[in-house]
Amino acid sequence: MTDYLTHGRIAGGVISTPDLDAALADYHGCLSLKLVEQGTLDADLAASWGCPKSAGARFATLEPESGAHCFIRLVEAPLPDDFKPTRTYGWAAYELTVKDVFGWPDRLQGSGFDIVGPPKALEGLPYFIPMQVTGRGREMIYLNEVAENTPTSDLPKAGSLTDHIFIVILATPDREASLKWFEQALKLDISSSYTLAYSMINNAFGLGSDYRTTLTMVQKGRLPIIEVDDYPDEATVRQGDPEMLPPGNAMITLAVDNLDALDVSFITPPVRREGPVYGGRRTATVRGLADELIELIEIGG
Template sequence: MSAYLTHGRIAGGVISTPDLNAALRDYHDCLGLRIVEQGRLDADLAASWGCPKSAGAPFAVLQPESGAHCFLRLVEAPLPADFKPTRSYGWAAYELTVQDVFGWPQRLQGSGFDIVGPPKALEGMPYFVPMQVTGRGREMIYLNEVAEDTPASDLPKARSLTDHIFIAILATPDREASLQWFERALKLDISTSYTLAYSMINNAFGLGSDYRTTITMVQKGRLPIVEVDDYPAEATVRQGDPDMLPPGNAMITLAVDDLDALDVTFIAPPTRRGGAIYGDRRVVTVRGFAGELIELIEIGG
């Protein structure tokens, strides 16, 4: 298991997509992630996620050229016709650290990615320049070029054109309750809060451009992990078959020191799993306060 992994580090994200081959053209050919595994989803693994109907689904595992131990898994799944990103509780986006963010609009031409937010500096946050895209499964991906560390966190500069997920964004019906869950259940730290005009949320809900949202970072020391966002009252539970992976941004994988030390309820008992992601470590999946799926890899055992 890579020394890159420490308690709380994001080891991957799962994306539901309606057409795996088309999605691979986007993530491999366009974003430049390398394919490290392909196949059909094992029934035992799908059951451990609480998603037994996802068993047998075609999948692919991709890794950044930097070699970071952080993997994007694309899993083929039906896309509900009325699913819209950034309107429901659960994982709202994955933030990838990239190089040359202002060059990405041209690189994405002809791909299955739609640009929903061109590269733009954020109000009061000079630490990185983000842009936002949605993929074929209506997953939301932020491509962020890091400029500097924040006063409270260390932000990773990309070591390849497209590098690893360094923050996952969570939409929740109760920000404070979600923050307390991460602190109690996963032994993570509540860090800085920001209040800003968040264009992705304002556009998704038809709010005015001056509507302001409060967001709070969950970290381990100076390592950023999850951004927890307040969502408007119009937000809903993520739609889709409850026995399958959710549509869009479906699940994240975190490294933890000791599964037995956590205050969580496992969907299924811990199981040792092999492969590039797991490295023959014990793995379980849990649900957070907002119903989000979080897979945990034990790195201390």
């Protein structure tokens, strides 16, 4: 653990992928993330996530060259034929801070990433330039080059070509209820809201280009953490085996000061875990109001 971790900081994201070796070629070979761990998922860890049938699945853990304590874990899992990104509730995307976003379309040539949104400035959001890709598990990844801080948050400029996850996006059937839960249960702060034409959502649901979505940022002080999006009525619950990790963007990991101080129900009681992600700290997992999985690592103990 390093001083990088403070309450609410994103310490990682888990991705379900149908072909671990091919996904590793993408994340390690193309995105230049460092491989720090490989193996099969321990049954106790899978149970703590509420995903006992994921036990024994092959996994790989990667971190950015910058050394930021933020890990992407790829876990091999079946991919439902009907799973489409940005149409179901749960974790919709992970946003990585990167360098030279306009150079990424060429870098991704020949990889398993499909570009679904080329680099483009967003209406009313001059603070970063994003592009959007999907991976082999139909996970959504935003590659964002930060331009400047927002009036209410500090945005990290990349310390390596591909750096850490600095925002995660949640699709929820009730934005206000989810915001209240993050505030009360996880002791996070509600920040700015924006209403804009969101091309990822409009394209996914076949909406007109002028359809506007409201989103709200969840932060800790000036640290951005979660973007909570309103989703159209056509959105559905994510399909898949309820005892396995969800497809696509499956779970996030957050640092918290004190597990015992949170107003949450853990899937299984907190335990200390070793390895690059945990470093001997206590950890436990909860489900949010959109049934999203949130693994919590205690950093104050």
